[in-house]
Amino acid sequence: MRIGIAGISGRMGQMLVEEVATAGAALVGGTRYSTPAESLVPLFPNVAALAEASDVVIDFTRAGLAEAHAEVLIAAGTPWILGTSGLSAQEEAAVAQAARWIPVVYASNFSPGVTLVLALAEQMAAALPAEQYDAEIVEMHHRQKVDAPSGTAIGIGRAVAAGRRVDLSDVMQSGRDGHTGARPTGAIGFAALRGGQIVGEHSLLFAGADEQIVLTHRAFDRRTFATGAVRAAHWVRDRAPGLYSMKHVLGLG
Known part of the structure; x- marks a missing residue:
């Protein structure tokens, strides 16, 4: 080849x-x-x-x-x-x-681990009702990265949206600042952190009233x-x- x-x-x-x-x-x-x-x-x-x-x-x-x-x-x-x-x-x-x-x-990310995270994110979103579990995605990359949220974070958001049978563009909340009001039910939130030479870290949080589930992937190379x-x-x-x-x-x- x-x-x-x-x-x-x-x-x-x-x-x-x-x-x-x-x-x-x-x-x-x-x-x-x-x-x-x-x-x-x-x-x-x-x-x-x-x-x-x-x-x-x-x-x-x-x-x-x-x-x-x-x-x-x-x-x-x-x-x-x-x-x-x-x-x-x-x-x-x-x-x-x-x-x-x-x-x-x-692909937003060619890592086999992230690919599995995307599959799990969709399954978890389908099983955890948006009315009871808030979905938040937190990512951190090196200081030179020019786009935010990262493509991988967007991919995770799309997987969650697919699991909930909604369009990400309709429920996405990114870069909250100031007096934003209460968090809308069903929103998918994003937070982008930048610093140092971190290759890539992504966490998907499902936060309920009585429990929190976190799915995390860290790339070291x-x-x-x-x-x-x-x-x-x-x-x-x-x-x-x-x-x-x-x-x-x-x-x-």
């Missing part, structure tokens, strides 16, 4: 290079924002050229590029592993449109995301066009 990496010079890109080698796949090369004087891996001028040379492209770049990447990957017919967080509704629509033509694995993305790359090859998640990769979807 020939794997291309969009954003190969970033921290995640470098880990992906190592994981591709560990998995026994062939690294075609990658793209980066600026071309260095020397590089140990082949660099392509753009994602379109990378897609033409690859069996699958892994993309951990940045929000704002998803629509352009969707267009060129559709044109090349190349499967897409997308782990970029902070996508807008318009960009997510572009990803969904791409999935009509190519197989796309889009970004490598778990890279390992999961390469696993998804192997899984997606020869799949039919469609929008997939890590639940499908792990056999849970």
Whole structure:
């Protein structure tokens, strides 16, 4: 399998290079924002050229590029592993449109542990009535992270909303400040903390009048995301066009 990496010079890109080698796949090369004087891996001028040379492209770049990447990957017919967080509704629509033509694995988090947390979050939300259990999501990341709440936190919120058969956009409360009034019944709350070099911590709390249940995931190394993305790359090859998640990769979807 020939794997291309969009954003190969970033921290995640470098880990992906190592994981591709560990998995026994062939690294075609990658793209980066600026071309260095020397590089140990082949660099392509753009994602379109990378897609033409690859069996699958892994993309951990940045929000704002998803629509352009969707267009060129559709044109090349190349499967897409997308782990970029902070996508807008318009960009997510572009990803969904791409999935009509190519197989796309889009995940807010490629960790197997987080994938299981998402599955459990939906089951717990279905079992714990919104009228009796308030749902709150607390996440903390390194100080350089630019989006909040994190993509993983949003994913957990969507899982809770799915379990309760509501749309997250209708019940989401994020960044409370000032005199906000009482907490609405059925709301799904978010709190985003930033500091240091924390890889990622996410906790889902169901708070009832007589008990509290907390589901927590802590990542200690970004490598778990890279390992999961390469696993998804192997899984997606020869799949039919469609929008997939890590639940499908792990056999849970």
